[in-house]
Amino acid sequence: MKILIADDDPQLLRALRITLTAKGYEVLVARNGTEAVSIAAERRPDLYLLDLGMPELDGLEVIQAIRGWSDAPILVVSGRSGAGDKVDALDAGADDYVTKPFSVDELLARIRALSRRVPQGDAEPVVAFGDVSVDLAAKSVVRTGGGESVHVRLTPTEWQVLELLVRNAGRLVTRQMLLTSIWGSEHVTDTGYLRLYMSQLRKKLEPVPSEPRHLLTEAGMGYRLVLRPDGPASASLAEKG
Template sequence: MTTERSEATRVLVVDDEKAIRRFLHISLQAKGYDVSEAERGDEGLSLAAIRHPDLIVLDLGLPDMDGTAFLRHLREWSAVHVIVLSVRERETDKIAALDAGADDYLTKPFSVGELLARMRAVLRRTAPAEEEPLHRIGRLSVDLARRRVTLDDLEIPLTPTEYEMLRVLVTHRGRILTHTQILRLVWGEGYEEGRHLLRVNMSNLRRKIEPDPRFPRYILTEPGVGYRLCDGENRSENSGGW
């Protein structure tokens, strides 16, 4: 049997649809994951505390609580990775889930291949290699220890704000960051409404590091939600624009 990962990575599926839970259990178990299930939010929180999963796949429409409430309770005591898997497609739902602590958001219907790629992306952030100060994404290199950014081995001069934006994206590589999250992490509290400020600086950063800023390959746009740094495996077709 071909395994997705050599170790038994623990995955908790929290979804009230029995058919979805069964489908995910079979699909993920076939790839070598150790899968457990929960139908309700309170059950999912209890299993998270008992089993200490490496990753949670979460539906937002739970019978006893909304998924964002689940995330808020979970984040009070756990930093476990969470991928939301939901039929809700509105930008407001995606932003609320990501702001509440989700690492990624995938809408139903979905492909197992894309879900597995998203899982690999978030799980890599706990691997030893991700703790290294030097990050390479294609032709782009970011040395966090030296605060040095190069493209094709040529150093790219960035302003302090541009570097801080790139640093935030690199340290959350593969994860969608909402506009609000980036504004708070780079500029601090009180700048949550500074979308124009973020847009201008992101445009400037892309002009410096992207081979073709019209079709970004490193900093990808999640339309209406935010940005993510390409993890090398899945690339949005709608990667340009604001």
């Protein structure tokens, strides 16, 4: 099993890496939130151990980013002991919460419990917005109009941008999350990439590219995919049969 540990405490990272490796786990480490999202997107761990108080992206933002593409268990390991912090983490998508300092035996027991819940072969959703249908499993996009269905050709990078937005439909996806997930942490300030690819996606998927209804810009923050401009964003999300 592959576990990603994300924490800005180098001593804790080293101790957990040694302990979990000795127990037979494959361990990946990240020292900040941006690095955690980048490694998560590239290596797709089976389970996550995340601190909340990380630099660049905090733990809640990392959880939200991971939940855009993965149902893998997330165990928060944090020095924050307030009930509000625990509720926020669980609401964001975490599965369990351990407060520092913790017993190694307790942590290992929680990891074993969560590892029994690792998803196996879940069906990928088909998502529709406007006259567009996105099949995440087949990695295909179809537009329907005038009684005809036409496959839309996307470049690999256009697909990556769209997929991340689709998996977070209705939620803000920050520029930092998109840049880190697709191009890596070294490109986290290259916002011109996003403007270019969002413009291309709108030309291919929006009825009126200059007046987007679905691929929306959140000024100064990022982008949001709205499935139904006049209703809940989740209303058109259906599991593939």
